[in-house]
Amino acid sequence: MQLHSDRPIAVDVRDAVKVYGDFTALKRVSLSIHDNEFFTLLGPSGCGKTTLLRMIAGFEDVTEGSIALFGEPIAALPPHKRPVNTVFQNYALFPHMTVLDNVGFGLEMLGRSKSEARKRAGEVLDMVQLSQFSSRKPSQLSGGQQQRVALARALAPQPKVLLLDEPLSALDLKLRKAMQLELKHLQRETGITFIFVTHDQEEALTMSDRIAVMSAGELQQLGDAREIYERPKNRFVADFIGDTNLIEVTVDAVAEGQAKCHLGGGHALICDAVEGVKAGDKVHMSMRPERLFLSEEPIAAEGFRGTVRENIFIGTDITTIVALNEGPDFTIRASNSSRGNSRVFDIGAEVVVNMEQGAGRLLTD
Template structure:
């Protein structure tokens, strides 16, 4: 391996797809005790991509990561790494490294020795190991701590060492199993930027597992949202947030309003819909629903507009006010089964624009309402 500088690793010719996952099912146990953790999962992870597996606990994301690492075998299906079927390949034969949630550093070794460990196992020449350790520690900004042991480092510093150890052999794919979960909020936010920078600097495909929606949105090139062992949607952060395919994705990524409707008319991609209480609303009909069917409208709270009574929109009354610092959440009763959530930036003087009991008008901007595909 050739390391050209701490700014990045040497580029190599790569195929368009780093990982192909086709029809993967993973089951544990037999008969009545059989549990299916993954159900016919298929997706392609591109080369030089920051790809995130996102979902709640128990959705199967860590199981899928362990299959990619070689720690679990598939029950059915195929997994290919740059075109090579690796479903039956042992973990130590794959060009894949993993950064675990708790780092798993060797406490008796120095920082430099921890980073060099994998290179020694690969029987790399001594001079190459020395250069690689120095370059990789510089890349993660830990070159000043080469002689310290893990117990002498903060949590964030330990994470950087774990990253350096995983990056040093220059794997084709780096797997990251919730590596930020043990850090405090401010450090997590700082490390998001660092991880994205490392991915771009090294050119290595990162596969990141998290249940944190904000992490996924801020770092990822693409996201796979998972639930109950199945992939619900794969897309860019914008696609996942703005155009969720179903109610689970819409509710798991951020906050969302849902309004059950009957579609009255469709014209040029816009559907006129009637709610259970007779309110008429227009919504983008990207999924191509037909008139006469029932469906669900989706609306982000920050896309709802509040104004004083008499303004343009639907009349309502403020039920609750939740102050969040930069913004305030209002729950507004518009006569439907559930109140509408509205997120509004706070006034410059910090006062609330509205208080509980205020009569208001609720406006839905053009394109803010969308009909869910499923």
């Protein structure tokens, strides 16, 4: 993977605060988005991700802090003076204009002649494979097609940064998956910086170079997909991204980068230590279900004995819920394939829950 940190900073948000009346939507958020990066703002609804996007677009003013675009402060500029374009959640296509005029609108506003705007609009429509619909009105298109028109309209003026506000949320699953890849390719081809807002963690993991996980108006963690998934900083991130077993553990000793812990019922385990954790602390540990596996007999010293409660077949995987003897429940996911060490046990079977190397991750809050 290329290092984005070598590239110039496209959008620089410094200590951005947004207050509505007595509600603080954004609490001092700082982040830098690099040029040519596919950057995702991820979080549940109300976390402030859309507010931040709208502040970059210029639809919301900045209560405190600054926003710069390639080094130029833009917080005081009205939306029509910012060289960024937005793909809106419900597309916001102009209903009284044809598809071609919708796509050409931005160029026309930039002072290009109508014929030039139409020519360029035609090219962009070609790029999203919609040229045969150019003389239709938006209402005569399907949701997926409208989505592409919205994308073409925002790309046509060749913005420095493209903002996408949950653009795929209205599409059905199959179409959404196809569009995710298409967006990713489009970003690579055009070299435009994409800032993508979504609440769908899978979507974020699929497309992004880097992800900013947000919650309650604060930035929780910033990193690439693997980092966010495998090394979550806190309970919120571990829980929000993917499925996980969040287990309360007591730290018994910390030494040489390793932490010796035990969970309820006295089951002991050893994992990587993280900064700020010391002996005697009660903290949470995240264990991804696919990094746990079951066996009949203990394989290593730190297996947990328990009983199979339930098997859930979900196509690609089989999820098993195991109740430990004196201890919490665990969710274990095994791939539905004959390879590997996955093995499915009947309900009621006595089993041992095993952890892969490094599967347990201590969380400080």
